[in-house]
Amino acid sequence: MTGTIPLQYFLVISTLMFFIGIYGFLTRKNLITMLMSIELILNSVNINFVVFNRYLYPQNLQGHFFSLIIIAIAAAEAAVAIAIIINIYRNFRSIDVDNVDEMKF
Amino acid sequence: MVDYTYTLLIPLIPFVFFLLIGLTGHKMKPIISGLIGTVGLGIAAILSYLTAIRYFWTDHLAETGFKSIKAVEVTWLHLTDKLTINLGVLIDPISVMMLVVITTVSLMVHIYSIGYMKGERGFHRFFAFLSLFSFSMLGLVLATNIFQMYIFWELVGVSSFLLIGFYYEKPSAVAASKKAFIVTRFADLGFLIGILILSFNTGTFDFQLLTSPTGPAITMPGGAAFMGLSVLTWSMIFIFMGGAGKSAMFPLHIWLPDAMEGPTPVSALIHAATMVVAGVYLVARLFPIYALGAPIALNVVAWVGGISSLFAAIIACTQTDIKRVLAYSTMSQIGYMMLALGVSGYGGHDGLGFMASNFHLFTHAMFKALLFLGAGAVIHAVHSNDMKDMGGLRKYLPITHITFLIACITIAGIPPLSGFFSKDEIMVAAWHHNKILFSIEFLVAGLTAFYMFRLYYSIFWGKATHYHHTPHEAPYVMTIPLMVLAFGSVFAGFLPFHALVTSDGMPFEAHIDWSIAIPSVLIGLVGIAIATMLYFKVSVLPDKVAGNFGSFYKWAYHKFYMDEVYLFVTKKIIFRYISEPVAWFDRHVVDATMVGLATTTEKTSHLIKGMQSGRIQQYGYVFVTGAIALVLLFVYLW
Numbered sequence: 001m002t003g004t005i006p007l008q009y010f011l012v013i014s015t016l017m018f019f020i021g022i023y024g025f026l027t028r029k030n031l032i033t034m035l036m037s038i039e040l041i042l043n044s045v046n047i048n049f050v051v052f053n054r055y056l057y058p059q060n061l062q063g064h065f066f067s068l069i070i071i072a073i074a075a076a077e078a079a080v081a082i083a084i085i086i087n088i089y090r091n092f093r094s095i096d097v098d099n100v101d102e103m104k105f
Numbered sequence: 106m107v108d109y110t111y112t113l114l115i116p117l118i119p120f121v122f123f124l125l126i127g128l129t130g131h132k133m134k135p136i137i138s139g140l141i142g143t144v145g146l147g148i149a150a151i152l153s154y155l156t157a158i159r160y161f162w163t164d165h166l167a168e169t170g171f172k173s174i175k176a177v178e179v180t181w182l183h184l185t186d187k188l189t190i191n192l193g194v195l196i197d198p199i200s201v202m203m204l205v206v207i208t209t210v211s212l213m214v215h216i217y218s219i220g221y222m223k224g225e226r227g228f229h230r231f232f233a234f235l236s237l238f239s240f241s242m243l244g245l246v247l248a249t250n251i252f253q254m255y256i257f258w259e260l261v262g263v264s265s266f267l268l269i270g271f272y273y274e275k276p277s278a279v280a281a282s283k284k285a286f287i288v289t290r291f292a293d294l295g296f297l298i299g300i301l302i303l304s305f306n307t308g309t310f311d312f313q314l315l316t317s318p319t320g321p322a323i324t325m326p327g328g329a330a331f332m333g334l335s336v337l338t339w340s341m342i343f344i345f346m347g348g349a350g351k352s353a354m355f356p357l358h359i360w361l362p363d364a365m366e367g368p369t370p371v372s373a374l375i376h377a378a379t380m381v382v383a384g385v386y387l388v389a390r391l392f393p394i395y396a397l398g399a400p401i402a403l404n405v406v407a408w409v410g411g412i413s414s415l416f417a418a419i420i421a422c423t424q425t426d427i428k429r430v431l432a433y434s435t436m437s438q439i440g441y442m443m444l445a446l447g448v449s450g451y452g453g454h455d456g457l458g459f460m461a462s463n464f465h466l467f468t469h470a471m472f473k474a475l476l477f478l479g480a481g482a483v484i485h486a487v488h489s490n491d492m493k494d495m496g497g498l499r500k501y502l503p504i505t506h507i508t509f510l511i512a513c514i515t516i517a518g519i520p521p522l523s524g525f526f527s528k529d530e531i532m533v534a535a536w537h538h539n540k541i542l543f544s545i546e547f548l549v550a551g552l553t554a555f556y557m558f559r560l561y562y563s564i565f566w567g568k569a570t571h572y573h574h575t576p577h578e579a580p581y582v583m584t585i586p587l588m589v590l591a592f593g594s595v596f597a598g599f600l601p602f603h604a605l606v607t608s609d610g611m612p613f614e615a616h617i618d619w620s621i622a623i624p625s626v627l628i629g630l631v632g633i634a635i636a637t638m639l640y641f642k643v644s645v646l647p648d649k650v651a652g653n654f655g656s657f658y659k660w661a662y663h664k665f666y667m668d669e670v671y672l673f674v675t676k677k678i679i680f681r682y683i684s685e686p687v688a689w690f691d692r693h694v695v696d697a698t699m700v701g702l703a704t705t706t707e708k709t710s711h712l713i714k715g716m717q718s719g720r721i722q723q724y725g726y727v728f729v730t731g732a733i734a735l736v737l738l739f740v741y742l743w
Contacts, residue, residue: 026726097722 010051017044031085031095035078042074109176112156112194115204116243118149123236130229136219138229142236143215149239150208153201160201161605170610173197173313178249187308193249195312198606199389199463203246206470207379209593211239213586214374217478220582221370221485231271231368238264242379246386250310251300254387258296258351261383262289265375269367281363288360292350299343306336316393318451323398334401341395341402345388345409352384353436354443355413359667361436365428365490369481372428377435377477378470385442385466392459392608396451407447407538411545414440416665418552422559423651423662426490427480430560431473434516437549438469444546445531448538449608456608457615458538461530464602468523471597472515475590479509482583483564486576492563496643499565501576504584506565508591513561515594517554517629520622523598529622536621550625554632562640 017040024037046067053063089095122145130138160171178193215235222231241260248254263286270282304310307321315322322337334342346357353361364376375381388395388406395403414437421433442462449458482505487495499506515524528550535543578584603615639647651658660666 022729026722026729097720101719 007051007055010047014044014047014051017041017047029096029098031088031097034097035081035085039074039078042070046070109156109160109174109194109196111152112196112204112247113177115149115152115156115208116194116240116247118145118152119236119243120240121145123233123240126229126236127233130233133229135228138232139215139219139222142232143212143219145236146208146212146215146239149243150212153204153208156196157201157205160196160198170612171198171605171607172610175249175313190252190310191250192253194247195249196247198610199386200246202463202467202606203386204243206467207239207242207246210374210378210470210474210590211235211242213474213478213590214370217373217481217583217586218368218370220580221481222368225368227271231268234264234267234271235371235374238268238375238380242383245383248312250312251304251315251391252310254390255293255296255300258347258383259293261380262286262293262351265289265364265380268371268375269364271368271371272366275366278366281360281366285360285364288357289350292357293347295343295350296347299340299345299347302336302340302343306340312390316391318393318397322394335399337394338399338402341391341399342405344391345384345402345406348384348387349409349443350384351387352381352439352443353413354384354409354440355416356667358413358417358436359671362429362432362664365426365432369428369477369484372432373474373477373481376432377473381435381439382442382466382470385439385446385462388443388446389459389463392446392449393451395446396449396608403447403449405447407444407542410440410443410445410447411542412440413437414444414549415545415552416440418549418556419661420664421556422552423658425492427483427492427495427560427564428477428490430492430556431476431480434476434553434556435473437553438465438473438516441528441531441546441549442466442469444542445534448534448542452609453611454613454615456613457530457603458534459608460603460606460615461527461534463606464530464600465527467600467602468515468527468594468597471590471593472512472524475508475512475587475594476516478583478587478590479505479512482579482587483509485579485583492560495564496567497565498576502565502578504578504587508584508587509561509565511591512594513557516557517633518550518625519629520626521598522595524594525622525626526598526617527602529617529625530615532621532625533618536618547625547628551628551632554629555636558633558636559640562636566641567643 021037021040021044024040025034028034028037049063049067049070053060057063085095088100092099094100122142126138126142174196176194176196178191180189181192182190184190215232218231218235222228225231238261241257241264245254245257245261248257266282266286269285270278272278303315303322307315309315309321314320317323350357361376361381365372367376395406417433417436417440421430421437424430424433442465445458445462445465447458449456449462482502483495483498484490486498486502489495511522515522518525518528532543532546535546604612607613639650
């Protein structure tokens, strides 16, 4: 088939995206940025699903469908998360995670 | 068997009135609470007289000798089948005699206090405590077993503490009440140890069993147990320690003079007539054991009594606070009673000392209560305790003057007043037993007459002091008790004690031994004569005489520095070398261990509390780092 782009290239991209997502999730304090980082992680997984499906089992479609489900779920999740973030902002006038610790202590 | 169940009411009535006045007294008019207390004591007194008349005369117990009767007894604590602690009422000659003494004096003091305490704050509190005291004291003398006696013994101590500290706003009164409580508590420790040793070895608390000549205590095998003395002797010495503390015997007497901080009626009731003779009563109650089982302990009693009486009489000659003179006089007279017990034998005419001691206890209660109440009337008129502020009061206080004079003559042992009879019996008993003790008592008799008349002249004669306002005679409510007690002091000597209160219950014949009575009356007269010479008119003679005695006078004036010795022993030795190291150990070892544990825990938790911050990002960071580390480990190092 295409053969021009080796499998490893895709994997490198998805690994980079995954760790950029992890890094962003762990270091950023802004809820929106953290949400974006989670989207990056999900998308790196999507790439892996699609790529492995395409290169290893081209006659099957499970990988494609999985990534479609993930995209749908991620959209719903993003909607819920944004709603929560808006509510948090209304209550605290801030979307910094360090400020939202009232229920903890 | 004659029924004496009603005697249970004698202690219970004051107790009920204590609760009544104590709980509802603040809602009554003060005078009502006083009257209620007095009526309660009046009923108890009538019942006591009835008991005495029935026991000694109308029930014809004398023919077979006076037996002790258990009127009431219930098991209070059932510890094991063999060991029970009972509560009850024991009727025998000495307890009946004590009933009469306590209720009479207490009733007189109640009546007197209505006048004396008039307008004081805490009037009802005073009467509530008086009732509590009467209850405890009556319970003490009626105890059927030594443990019940110990309970009431402590209750008496508490009432004494409460009444000495009645003026609790005065620091000196607070200090005095604390001192009295601690010193007597220390002595009671000995009492408790004695009870435990005695009961452990005999297996009983019961007085009837303990004092029976064939009982387990007296027939206990002797033999040296510790330092050459038998177990029984040791236990009796320990028990006597309790008695010596309560009765202010040397060297546990230091609380009694300070106890005069209490109101004067209290001093009359507790610290002259009733509570302080509890020690004498204790020894008398256990007398068969002392006489038959532990003669060495009885000797200790005699010597402690003799030394105390001389010691206190010398101090009494130098004091100027009239209540303190009377306090030392009390100590001296109780020394007499102890000595009389100590020189007594058991049974028949040998038991003369036992009879004399109880006789003297009886007469002393009358005349010493009279002296204290008279002193109270004087203080009431002059508002001072110091004889330097007094003089020439006979014009202003005629009734007090006459009754006080009667009491002074009585205590000096001049016939035919009661003090003569009882003191004479003691002298005779001492003469037959131990000549040294007799000579001590002979000297004390002279000293007693001297210091009592010194007191009398300093108050009622001597210089005509100028008073801010004319002193006035006390109201009748105060003078009538004086007259009643004066009547008692004059005529109590004619009671046939040798037929009533004897060591074995059998009456015996006692006559006045004139070869001893005449010298003892003479030395009393000499004492009076010296006092008359020195104090009848104002002169420089007393100071000169005091000067001649030099440092001895100074020693006696400072009470032989007993208080200082105690302070030295407690503060400089016990506190510094025992209490302080113990306190150091407690603070730096026992406490420090606990504090160290707490500090370590706190420090550690400070260190690790960051691990549970609740920050998800931090948790995630740790998790991811760990996961990567594990991956690296498995991939490269496995």
